[in-house]
Amino acid sequence: MHYGALHPESRAFLSSWQALNGLADQSETGSAMSKDASSMIGRIFLAQRASEGVFTFKTVGADLKLWTGRDLRDHDVASLFHGADRSLIRALLESAITGPGPALARAAAFGAGFGQRTEVEWVFLPLTDKSGAERVLGLFQPISQSPSISKPVLRFSLTALLPPTPEMPVRQGLRLVVSRD
Structure with missing residues (x-):
């Protein structure tokens, strides 16, 4: 899996992050910043590192709550996976922070009905x-x-991982700002 193989909305999300971090050229920056992100809002989340390899959800969009059947705030991201996949997703999250750079995973989502998978x-x-x-x-x-999968899904199973690439330089320019107004 490489960046070109990603879903168009995943690519737009990644491109916006690259533009905000000054990693895209000027023509890509304008294009990335002009994309409408409203269709992604329900699927966006924020997770914070609690300890090595453990990232807990802090905010979770409504679509992700629907897919998992629960409010994931303060739950470990890896809790959505089972067995060896938990260790792999924790290592992938660590690589995003230590890289630092974008990390991507593809997973199969299994529903309750026979053969339900996406x-x-x-x-x-x-x-x-x-x-x-x-x-x-x-x-x-x-x-x-x-x-066509029943929700909540029963489990996620990793099918591909893409850790940060060394050839993508990352300047820590994008910062989280909290407004309590």
């Missing part, structure tokens, strides 16, 4: 703030537009 993508983008908190901004992206 592919989803997970995009993890590193963020920093003045306190030094280590967070990732994420996108949960179903691959097919109208998946």
Whole structure:
């Protein structure tokens, strides 16, 4: 899996992050910044590193709550996966922070009905703030537009991982800002 193989909305999410971090050329920056992100809002989440390899959800969009059947705030991101996949997703999240750079995963989502399966993508983008908190901004992206799968899904199973690439330089320019107004 490489960036070109991603769902168009996953690519737009990644492109916006690259533009905000000054990693895209001027023509790509304008294009990325002009994309309407309203269709992604329900699938965006924020996770914070609680300890090595453990990232807990801090905010979760409504679509992700529907897919998982629960409010994931303060739950470990890896809790959505089973067995060896838990260790792999934790290592992928760590790589996004330590890289730092975008990390991506593709997973199969299994529904309750016989043979119900669809592919989803997970995009993890590193963020920093003045306190030094280590967070990732994420996108949960179903691959097919109208998946015929019962919700909540029973489990996610990893099918591909793409850790940060060394050839993508990352300047920590995008910062998380909290407004309590």
